[in-house]
Amino acid sequence: EVKLQQSGDELVRPGASVKMSCKASGYTFTDYAMHWVKQSPGQGLEWIGTIIPLIDTTSYNQKFKGKATLTADKSSNTAYMELSRLTSEDSAVYYCASSPFDYWGQGVMVTVSS
């Protein structure tokens, strides 16, 4: 069974950074790209970026360049996303999804508040 297990919800201060994880199981991690998607409260889905674990190549939505950094650890089948210089606009649920958006993690709710 394919599963993407994401790390827990986060409460972070404005200006801080947060790093979340997405552990894949049930398939060969390096066979598929991993997407990250943002969903702001009551809003739709927004692509942040994609990492290809096999070759450690990333691509980003221009909007998230400088905000999000995607990495992957092939030894643990885990993808990571770090968000920096957080503001209230970054409060959202963040999902990982294997390509082609077939399997999704349960989401990480990030709340930016002092």
Added chain:
Amino acid sequence: DVVLTQTPPTLSATIGQSVSISCRSSQSLLHSNGNTYLNWLLQRPGQPPQLLIYLVSRLESGVPNRFSGSGSGTDFTLKISGVEAEDLGVYYCVQSTHAPTFGAGTKLELK
């Protein structure tokens, strides 16, 4: 960026009614390899999205066959032949022929 325009934004249906959702792209979604990377997702309240249809018309394993997808180029449709209560939620189209983009969503609710 490729813009996906979904219509209608809201759909009211009775159980058993057939409905369709349109997804129009600002650019052709036909990839140079011959595939068209247009998927349909359903997000139920409080849940992550789930894949219903991939490559325009291929039904994801375990998805009921009342769901069907069609279209080509820039014009795509999701049809539900006989809505059931479990189908309520927000439907999104998503393309990955180009840098991925999502439609704004169509909320399916009970009339």
